[in-house]
Structure formats: C-alpha cells, structure tokens
Amino acid sequence: MSLLRLRWMWRDARRRWLQIVGISFTLAIGIGLFAGLSSVTEWRLLAIDKSFDVTKMYDLRATVTGGSDVPAGSLARIASDIDGIAEFNERLVFDSQVDATLDGEELLVHGRIVGMDLSASGSLVNDVYLLEGDELPSSRTATPQVLIDKNFAAFWGLPTNGHITVGGDVEVNYVGHAVSPEYFLIVEGNGSLGKSNLAVLFAPLEVAQDISGRRGAVNDLVLTLEPGADIEEVRQQLVDAAASLDGALLSVITRDETPSYTGLIGAPETQQGIYDVMSLLLFVGAAFATLNFAARMVEAQRREIGASMAIGEHLRSIAIRPLLMGLQIGILGMILGVVVGYAISLQTVSVVQNIERLPIFEQPFQWAIYAQALAIGFAVPILAVFWPVFRAVRVRPVDAIRSGHLASRGGSLSPVISRIPLPGRSLERMPFRNLMRAPRRTFLTLLTFTMSLAIMFSMLGLASTFTTTFDEGSKELLGDEPDRFTVQFDSLYPVEGPQVQDVVTNPKVRLAETSLVLGASVGAATPDEGAEPTRLDLAVRFVDFGSAVWTPTATQGTLRAGEPGIVLADKAARDFGVEVGDEVMVTHPALVDGAFTYSTRTMPVTAIHPHPLRLNAYIDLTQAATWGFGGLANTVTGAPAEGSSLNDVKRALFGSGKGVALVQGLDDSFRSVEDSLAQSQGVFLITRIFVIFLVMLIAFNTANINVDERRRDHATMFAYGIPVRRVIANLSMEGLLMGVVAVVLGGLFGYALLLWMALFLMPTAVPDVGMIVSVRWWEMAASFIAALAAIALAPMFPGRKLKKMFIPGQLRMME
Amino acid sequence: MIDLEGVTKHYEVGPVLVTALAGIDLHVDAGEFVVVLGASGSGKTTTLNIIGALDTPSSGKVTVGGRDLLASSRGELFALRRETVSFIFQSFNLFPGLTATENVEFGMDVSGRKGAGSPAELLDSVGLGHRLGHFPHELSGGEQQRVAIARALATGNPVLLADEPTGELDFKTGAQILELLAEQANQDRAVLVVTHNREISRMADRVVEMSSGQIISDGPPEGGKTPLSELRW
Ligand SMILES: Nc1ncnc2c1ncn2[C@@H]1O[C@H](COP(=O)(O)OP(=O)(O)O)[C@@H](O)[C@H]1O
C-alpha cells in the first residue's frame, strides 16, 4: 500500500471519526452484551459445580418428622448398616425465632440452627464454608459461638462479629459469616423464607444441643453415596430403618429435591436462554446499523470511486479504502466490545452474587465466548462494506462521475410511495419524502430502532410482570389488612391448649384465627392419557372458609364451608390439567391413634384461587378432622392490636417461649420469593440502559450522516433563507417519523417477546410462580417517549456543523 | 437595488492570502438585466455570493434592497435571503425529495408572498406545465433549471441571482433559459446572470466584465445588444 493511500485513509478516518466511533460502539454493545452475559453464565455453572463439590453436598438427607428428635448416634447407626453410603453426618437442625437487633434497628426473624460436627476431623458432608471471620473454637465456650449465614448477614449488613438472642433467652455470639450448600440460595419453607427473613446459624453439634436444650439429641442425617449406589434403594432402606427409632418417622429427600440445589442448577441455563435472545436481537440490530452506516458512507464516496475507475485503477485498490473503513469499525468495535462485555460481566456478577452466595466464584476470561462474539462483530462491518462497494464498482464509470441530474436515484418502491400527496407546506413534507426516497436505508434504520425498542419493551414488561405478580400475591394474602401476620408453632398443638390460646388471647393480637398447614403431595386423579402426570408437594392450609377476616378468593368455583374439597392455585390447576369439578389425588400425613401415617384420598377441586404461588392450596378447616387433625393447629394468623407494631407482637409472643417458632408478616414471607427473581431484574436494568444508549447512538449516527449527505440541500435552504433551526427541526422530524413507527412495531414485537419469555421461558426457571403478564403502560410510555426524545434531540449535535457551514462552498459542490 | 462600494474579499489558504475581489463598485437598479462576464477565477461567483449574503466581504459597503449587509445580524441576513434575493445555481440544487411542483411551492413558502401565481402557473410559464408531479431525477437538465427558475420566481423576490445557469446545458436549452431570465427584468426585478461565455453576454443590455477580482468594463456589450436568435456558441 502506498504512502498516499495511507494518508488518504487517515484523512478519511479523521473526517469520519465520530461516525466510526458511533458505529463501533453500536457493534460493541452487541458484542459486549452477548459475551458479557454468556461469560457470567459460564462462571455461574463453574462456580456451582465447584461450590457443591468443595462443600460435599449430601446425596440424601433424612429428617425425623414432626419436630421430634432421637438420641445422638442412632441415626449414625442406621447409616452404618446400609450399604452404599460413603460418608454421613448427624445433625440437629431446629427453627427458632432469632433477635439480631443491631444498633437499635429491630431485627426479629425466623432462625434456623444447624448443629453438626464442624471439626476438621469430622466427615464433613454438607460442610460449612467460612467466608469471613474466625473459625469456631473446638471446645465449648461460656457464651455459645456460632457462624451466621452470609446471605442474611450481607442483606442486613451485619458485622462479622456480633451478638444475637435465640428463642427469646439464649444469648449467642457469632464470630463469622459462612455458607453451606443447602443455603447457597435461600428458598425455604415453600418459598416463604428468603435471605432477608431466614437467619441460619451454624454451630458445633453440642453447642446446638445446648442452645435448644436438647442435650444428646439429633434429628437429621446427611449422607453421600458411594459411586454406583442406587439412590432409591438407599432411600427406602432409610425410611424402613426408622422402625428402630421408637415411633419416629424419617422423611428422606434427595439433593435434587433441595430447593437451593435445584434453584441454582437450573437457573443459569434458563436465564441464558433469555440473555441469548436479547443479545442476539441486539446483535442483529447492531449488525444492521453497521451495515446501514457503512453502506451510506461508501455511497457517499461513489463519485470518488467512479473517478478512480475512470482513471483506470484496479478494482481491488478502489475497494481498499472503504474496506479499511470497515476494518477500522471492526477493530474498534472489538476493542470496545471487550470493554463493554467486561463491564457488563462485572455488573451482572455483583447482582448474581447478591442472590447466590457461592463460596467459590472464579471468573476466568471466557476466550471461546469472546472469540465467537468478536468474530461475528468483526465480520459484520467488513461484510457490510462489501455490498455497497460491489454496487459502486458495478456501475459504469460515466454514470458514477456524471453530475446530479443523470445519476440514478431511489429504489423500486420509492416512485409509488413518494408520490402520495401529503398535507402541509413543502418544507414539512420533506422529512417523509426523504425517508421514502431511500426505502432500503429507512428500512434498515427502522429495523434497528424496532429491535432496540422491542428489547426495551420486553425488559420493562418482564420487570412489571414480576412486580405485578408479587403485588397481586400480596393483595390476595393480606386482604383488607395489610398488617396481617402469621404465627407458626414448632409443632401441632390443641387449639384449646395454652400454646395456641396464649397467642389467640394475647392483648397485642386481634383478628386471630387458627389454622393448620400441612405438606401434601397432589396430582390429578385421572391424568390425561399418555401425558406424564404432574404431582407436586403443596402447602395445604386448612382455613375457615366461613371466616369474616380472610378467605382465599375464588376466581372460579366457590368456597364451600363445611364440605370436602380443595382450592388450588391457578398455576397448579393448569399444571395438573384439572378444572373446578375435577378430582385430585392427595397423599397427605394423617394422624391415626396418635401416630403419623400417610394416606391417600381423592378430593374434588371446588375453586381456583388467584395467588401466583402454585404451592398454596386451601381446604376448609372443618375437614382437618377427616385427616385426623381435628382440634389441632400449627399456625395462627392475626393482625397487631391497635397501637402495636409487628415487632411488638413478635416480642410479646416470642418472649412467652411456648412453642412459637416464627412470627412474620404474611406479606414478608411471600415477598422473599421475589428475591430469587431480583437478579434477573438487575440484568434487565443493565440491558435496558444499554438499549437506550444504543437507540441514542443510532439516532445520533443517522442524524450525523444525514447532515453530511444533505450538505447541498441544506446549503440551498440556507441560500433561500431557511433558518438553521428549521433544518434541524426537519431532521428531528425525520427521526421521529421513524421513531414512531419503531415504537409501534417495537411495542408489538416486544409484547410478543414478553409473552414468550414470561409464559414459556420463565416457567422453566421458576415453575412455582404463575406469572401475571402485565405492562405498566405509563412506564412504557415514559421509556418510549424518552427514546423518541433521544431520537428527536440527536440532530442537535451535528446541528453545530450546520451553523458553521460555509454556504457557497456547499452550493458549488456537486452531489 | 444593489450597491457595492469598494468591496474586497480575501481568502486565507494556509499562509497564502488569495484576493478574490480587489475593490469593486457596482450599482444595479430594479428592472435591469446584467450579465457578469469573466474568466474562471475572476471573482464572479464571489461577487454574487456577497450580494446574496451568502458570504461577507473583507471590506467595503454592500447595500441590497436598502439593507446594509455589513451592519445586519445573522437573522437579518437570513431574512434578506427569504424576502429579497433568490438564487439560481449552475447545478440547479433542487430538493431531490420534492416534486417539481413542491420545489416551486418551497419558494413560495419561504417568502410567504402569494402574488407570483400558483406553482402550476409558474411551472407553466417556464414551459413545464406537463411535468408537475415529476421528481428532479426524472427531469432533464434544462427542465431542472426551469424548475429552479420557477422556484426563484415563486418567492416574488426583487433580486434574482443566477450563477452560470447555463453551464450544464446545451446551447438551445441555455438560450431559452436566458430568455426566461431576461424577461424577469421586465417585471421590475434586478437580474444578475454570471457567465464566462462572452457570446452569451451579447444578449444583455449591460455587461460587467471582471478580471482578477476587478471590474474592467461596465456598459452595453461590444457591438451592441444582439437578439438571441443570432447568438451561437
Ligand atoms: N472558499 C475559498 N477559499 C479560497 N479561495 C477561494 C474560495 N472561493 C474562491 N476562492 C478564490 O477566489 C477567486 C475567485 O473565485 P470565484 O469568485 O469563484 O471565481 P469565478 O466564479 O469567477 O470563477 C479564485 O481565485 C478562487 O480560487
């Protein structure tokens, strides 16, 4: 390449640097979003693998049911007798209210104390991983020392050392923040507990026994299997072995039935599905934008190319200037793409880590992903310049150098559309005419705007869908009493007994109602032929259907007080494939002669309730007797008495220390599920910001190129005394015309995208929540107006060029 | 109508100072048809641009339509171009997105005057009554220049400035265009036509000849005014 050519290229680049940077940035956003978000998914999958590995999560967990316990060593004995078990750990796990009040900020939450062998010599199934602070001392201390779960500590900003009260009167010191595989992601109690309202404390077994006052007791066993062992067989043997336990029952769950595990394992890939779609769309949008701009820049050089041809230059040396421009865009786009990608990664990681506390989170640079994104990002501008160069060198040189009036213009569509009569003055018609004059170019720009706005629409829509879903859920649970709370007992108690009555008659409590919450496995009684029948573990609540305080809302069917029948969540009914009047098969615990057994019965579906959590099911309180639980309760709902706060109630009930395990707002409990979705929200926000930025960039580039291309038109207008601001207004109008069409198309396309994401993609990520698709139109309108404003204001920037224009210079110019 | 007194114009091209106009005095009245003649680079375009307020002189005094251009604000200069002078360019400079009719309408919209007749009438008067809905690229060069003239006439402005209006046209078409422009002077307009073609200048009442940024002669053409039909170039 000759020096002249290099100098020429340099001059090109200097003249068009703003456009080159603008286009490169557009490309970079596509590259960055794809590479950045995909990297995070890789990191998460890697972190999940390593974290579960290093903490040796259990394959099976056996728990003594009904809140009772067994002597230490008895579970270990069972485990040693069963073939196929590699390692095991006996534990004492119990729930108790925790008072973590810090600096006068009241913090009374549900607590869970996990006691197990934490010494280095232990077998360490389901290990506790210390993130910050000190190891626990090996011997007992005067004040029990524990570790506190990082999720909870981080949410409330607790220091690494602190003091809390367990169960109303036991003083405990925590000396560090730790995580454990069951609590990497906190979704407990059918989703009613999250990082904000579940304080998990890890303690050596004896310390946990001390705190609970259950000396020498255990109630939980975690174990890993030997390679090749049959998990179902071991599970059955564990259940059967419970016979040696003096009336206690063992309920056994696998790792795959543990919410933390399933929530973590499935999430990255499903979310990646959404990311893929978003970044693909952005990529396509950015690609079209690049193609458009590169093509226009080359077209602007058409005459120079024609002149070169006339001089007899080789086609390849003619093509080299535009190609170099494509190269510049490609290279700059790649560099910026890596920067944008990395920034997005870091942002997303911080959001993700707020939800998932994985002890090991490495962030190796994802060469393969970046290579893929960069290859596409590099190819796009190069390919984009080929087409216009090809077109330019194909015309006869005479046509290329011939002056304006003989040069062919416009596409095949333009003669038809552009002749449509328009209202307004000649100047006002120009924007529309200009768009119609170059239909292909307009189409490409429109496509990019539309893609961007569609993504914005779907992101906003998903965010509002989440919010609405949870707002509706809260409304359904709270009824007319926003302060309603739930008191959960640590076991079943007679309704007339002191434990329940203390709560019901407490002066700080009004509107008290007793109820019973039991887990039951539910599925359609006659599942559809051929289809895999869905069975789910639901939280069945026995509530008084005749209550004046609260009953579930029946969106279909009716609540029948005093009659058998189950009220299912809309999502559950859909998943089971049942309607009101159909029957479901319910396998539930039953109390027969004072002993727990399981029993199966069919029940009619009498109504459907609108709560989005499919786990919530309701049966009339009178029917509790048919399951053997007549006159028993494990839950009381109520509202704080006049002049009392929820914290007052918590202190009052909790201080009594008679079987109260948890007091919390009905609303809080449900809200914690929202946490598990917050991460997606964060990513949506990031994407939205980039999309708006992309729209601004495209608008800016379009205006900038328009100003360059129409120098002569503008000079002519100035020669006729049209003020600069009118010309800028016309450019704005041209952008707005496209913007408005893009808003309509982007809205439609975005809505389709939203439906697809909310109704097809999300259910695989969060199957327990029935999304209520909703669009907050004012918010949507505001965002779209902001986008339109960006489009309208874009010509202001190149507008300065217009003000400084030397008019005679441009008038003389041909083409 | 037009008054130039001691107008100079210098351009700085790097370290070199180019003198485009070396001191010009020119007076043109309404109803006059003046041809500015000169070789390429003699300063014709610069003179026209200064009269049309597209460019500012380095020194001297310029009065157009009673307005002192050097004492006028930017806004007033824009207003002058809307209401007093109208340009016709060598390369036509029609708006490619507007039809012939609409380009003429543009001229009308700009000045806000309605007196010149409808766009269709104006196009008819320049012989383009059958090309109303055509876009510029669908018209020949001569036709485009007629549209440009109709657009300038549509403003109803009293000063018409045409820079090499026949430069891209063949003889016959060019002659018709010049005739059209000459007729405008009869409507009490001041019409200035720039050309480097001596033959063309013979059709004018008055020829201002320029060379090296100076006016070297001003008066009737050599050999007197000649009818268009006798001109050949
Ligand atoms: N923008 C400019 N910058 C520098 N020199 C200029 C510029 N415009 C015109 N000139 C110079 O001024 C002189 C007169 O130019 P011009 O009025 O265009 O001549 P004409 O129209 O008679 O051919 C020429 O020497 C030309 O090179």
Ligand SMILES: [Mg+2]
């Ligand atoms: Mg000239």
